[in-house]
Amino acid sequence: MSTSIHPPPLMLGPYELLQRIATGGMAEVYLARRAGPHGFQKVVAVKRILPQLAQDHDFVAMFVDEARVCARLAHPNIVQVFDFGEHDGELYMAMEYVDGTTAARLVRAAATRGDEVPLEAALYIALGVLRGLDYAHSARDDEGKPLDLVHRDVSPGNVLIDRYGAVKLTDFGIARAAEIERRTDAGQLKGKLGYMSPEQVVGRELDARSDLFTVGIVLAELVMLRPLFSGPNEIEVLMRIRDADLGVVDRAGTRIPDDVRALLFRALARDRALRFQTAAAFAEAIEEILRRRRLQVGPAKLAAWVDRLGLVQNTGPNEPEEESNIRQTANLGALAARERIPGAESSMRRLSATTGPPRPPDSSGQQGSHDSQGWSRSHHDPSVPKVGAHGAGAGSSIPPIRGDHRDVSPSIYHVRMPGSPTIGPLSYPRLVELFVTGGIDHRAQISREAGEFREASSIHELSRFVSSTALRWDESAFSSANGVGAIDRVLLPARMFQLALRRDTGALYLRDGAKRKKIYIVEGVPEFVVSSDKRELFGEHLVARGQVLRMEVEMGLAMLPRYAGRLGDALCGLGVLRPIELFRAISQQTQDRFLEVFQWRKGEVAFVRGARSHEETFPLGMDPFELVVRGVRQHYSATELEGIVAPLEGATIVPVVPLPVRIEAFRFGEAEEYVIHRIREAMSVAAVVQAARKFATREETHRAIFCGLSCDLLRSHAWASHDS
Numbered sequence: 001m002s003t004s005i006h007p008p009p010l011m012l013g014p015y016e017l018l019q020r021i022a023t024g025g026m027a028e029v030y031l032a033r034r035a036g037p038h039g040f041q042k043v044v045a046v047k048r049i050l051p052q053l054a055q056d057h058d059f060v061a062m063f064v065d066e067a068r069v070c071a072r073l074a075h076p077n078i079v080q081v082f083d084f085g086e087h088d089g090e091l092y093m094a095m096e097y098v099d100g101t102t103a104a105r106l107v108r109a110a111a112t113r114g115d116e117v118p119l120e121a122a123l124y125i126a127l128g129v130l131r132g133l134d135y136a137h138s139a140r141d142d143e144g145k146p147l148d149l150v151h152r153d154v155s156p157g158n159v160l161i162d163r164y165g166a167v168k169l170t171d172f173g174i175a176r177a178a179e180i181e182r183r184t185d186a187g188q189l190k191g192k193l194g195y196m197s198p199e200q201v202v203g204r205e206l207d208a209r210s211d212l213f214t215v216g217i218v219l220a221e222l223v224m225l226r227p228l229f230s231g232p233n234e235i236e237v238l239m240r241i242r243d244a245d246l247g248v249v250d251r252a253g254t255r256i257p258d259d260v261r262a263l264l265f266r267a268l269a270r271d272r273a274l275r276f277q278t279a280a281a282f283a284e285a286i287e288e289i290l291r292r293r294r295l296q297v298g299p300a301k302l303a304a305w306v307d308r309l310g311l312v313q314n315t316g317p318n319e320p321e322e323e324s325n326i327r328q329t330a331n332l333g334a335l336a337a338r339e340r341i342p343g344a345e346s347s348m349r350r351l352s353a354t355t356g357p358p359r360p361p362d363s364s365g366q367q368g369s370h371d372s373q374g375w376s377r378s379h380h381d382p383s384v385p386k387v388g389a390h391g392a393g394a395g396s397s398i399p400p401i402r403g404d405h406r407d408v409s410p411s412i413y414h415v416r417m418p419g420s421p422t423i424g425p426l427s428y429p430r431l432v433e434l435f436v437t438g439g440i441d442h443r444a445q446i447s448r449e450a451g452e453f454r455e456a457s458s459i460h461e462l463s464r465f466v467s468s469t470a471l472r473w474d475e476s477a478f479s480s481a482n483g484v485g486a487i488d489r490v491l492l493p494a495r496m497f498q499l500a501l502r503r504d505t506g507a508l509y510l511r512d513g514a515k516r517k518k519i520y521i522v523e524g525v526p527e528f529v530v531s532s533d534k535r536e537l538f539g540e541h542l543v544a545r546g547q548v549l550r551m552e553v554e555m556g557l558a559m560l561p562r563y564a565g566r567l568g569d570a571l572c573g574l575g576v577l578r579p580i581e582l583f584r585a586i587s588q589q590t591q592d593r594f595l596e597v598f599q600w601r602k603g604e605v606a607f608v609r610g611a612r613s614h615e616e617t618f619p620l621g622m623d624p625f626e627l628v629v630r631g632v633r634q635h636y637s638a639t640e641l642e643g644i645v646a647p648l649e650g651a652t653i654v655p656v657v658p659l660p661v662r663i664e665a666f667r668f669g670e671a672e673e674y675v676i677h678r679i680r681e682a683m684s685v686a687a688v689v690q691a692a693r694k695f696a697t698r699e700e701t702h703r704a705i706f707c708g709l710s711c712d713l714l715r716s717h718a719w720a721s722h723d724s
Helices: 057-071 103-113 119-137 208-224 234-242 247-251 258-267 279-293 299-308 320-330 344-355 428-437 460-467 492-501 538-544 550-558 567-573 579-599 624-635 638-648 670-678 685-694 698-710
Strands: 015-023 027-035 041-049 081-087 090-096 100-102 159-162 167-169 413-416 423-426 445-448 453-455 506-512 515-522 525-531 604-609 652-655
Touching (some): 015 041, 057 090, 100 103, 103 208, 159 299, 208 279, 413 428, 423 428, 492 579, 579 624, 638 685, 638 698
Antiparallel strands (some): 041 090, 159 167, 515 525
């Protein structure tokens, strides 16, 4: 009996795996074929969990959620999930294979040739994406309840164009839906750099309008053949998205017709209330332009133009030379990347101890990170400025200090302060903690590895902490010249509001015994906050929020000498954080440190006008008026609000006209805002409380009155105003 020299096919359930498309940190994707009787066969893309993660219950649950949600989506403009199964304990998902190209490759090919994407082609592609999104956004579960689906990753690489001109949106792998939101960590990053909405960058709750913003980005880039949001580094890109900086559109001139320009400005409005509110409305606006211009569009014309660019290969999917095309057209490699699968970060960290820092593949399956134009750029490219934060939360573009493994800090230090006994032995992280929290200062003498005591400024791994004026605690700030006074919880929100309203610049000092805090404010907006509470250190903040492991913080601290003393840079360099995660973490930490002040019940406060931190920071885009209301909401209990407002119940309260600040800037809750709007004329506080009972709780009414009086939206002669 003869034996075949050919190995048996690799099977996963009923699917024969023909070729691996890509492998990432969490999963791998194959081009596969399902055979049937009488010569039947179907080519699909199959995704399966990596074997080492098959026992990770959290990831398996998310993989199942993804399959269950995506299987409900059956629309011509969405890549469909056909099957979900298990084979020998392995879960897999079979998806539609699209034989064609992507919008990303189309833009690059046209730009390379000096060509343009015809306006009708660009509008038709955007129209296809919007039709798919309209269906997805409106999808319901088996009981008829809305799924509240948000794609969160609409980008040119996820817009597929098959050889016949059909436009399909793919990769719902990081989509948010109501039924799977319970598995999504609050504030967890989702999306691709350069293709996010402003609310996505700053970590706000997302809805369908976030997807419409990113469709606007895709359309703009199809028309302009250049990135809409780009910059010298990742932080710059994020800030331009956050601010919805459309300077590139303005500079495009006549290349963008006026009606299309108006369409883009509406789709890309920073305020989502000013955007198209549904994908259907956005689609109707595009259809109106097509009708008015009498542009002929359709799959045949798009297919012909794509074919003219040479973007669709004629080889069959089984031939080896097709691999490059499969990588681009299926665009499934990114599905396997840890940064784009819900919950993958925590699983990847559990592997990092043995495998080293992970680097996600780009959409072509190569290792690297995407710049704003979609090309791969190495994590270790020295031309890419890094960004980061030391324990006090500063950003930096300083590259790491050159050196070998001996640059890593030693493990033993002793400290001697004037008039105090020697402290030690201390580890480097503990020494850094003492400098940052004020336990020791620039006057300290340091013994390194049992050596002689030297001035702290002469030890290079400590220079960042010794030289920073922001990290020094100047007790002379608490003087009459700086308006020193007692902390009064009734007047504290009013004081914070006045600093924001007057657009003051300076340093707000607070102290209560050994507890100290310093808030640097630039034109009314908190920029940099220093605290003596070690629980507010950047590393502790990251650990508390579950973004990093304590082991990873210790690794980052040990590497500080290589990164100019900045923990954020070190964590990025180690692959623990990505720049966008760092940006979000610094912004959140600064807000948390500022809001913590609203917990203080005693102590002293002073404001040093004109003081600057001189730290390398970047604008965080925080709204100081919203922060005041958040501080009250988080740290003033119902009982405390009752105690503040109750003595005023016999007093008259009047609305302020005109308002000093648009009420929308405060982001009041619906009931709170309604209370303030209800006060249209002079009325007693007791009458306001009574009238508000139908639409607001007593706590909400008291909070609205307290914030209204504190922020000069309401006035009363019985209210003790504070203007300093």
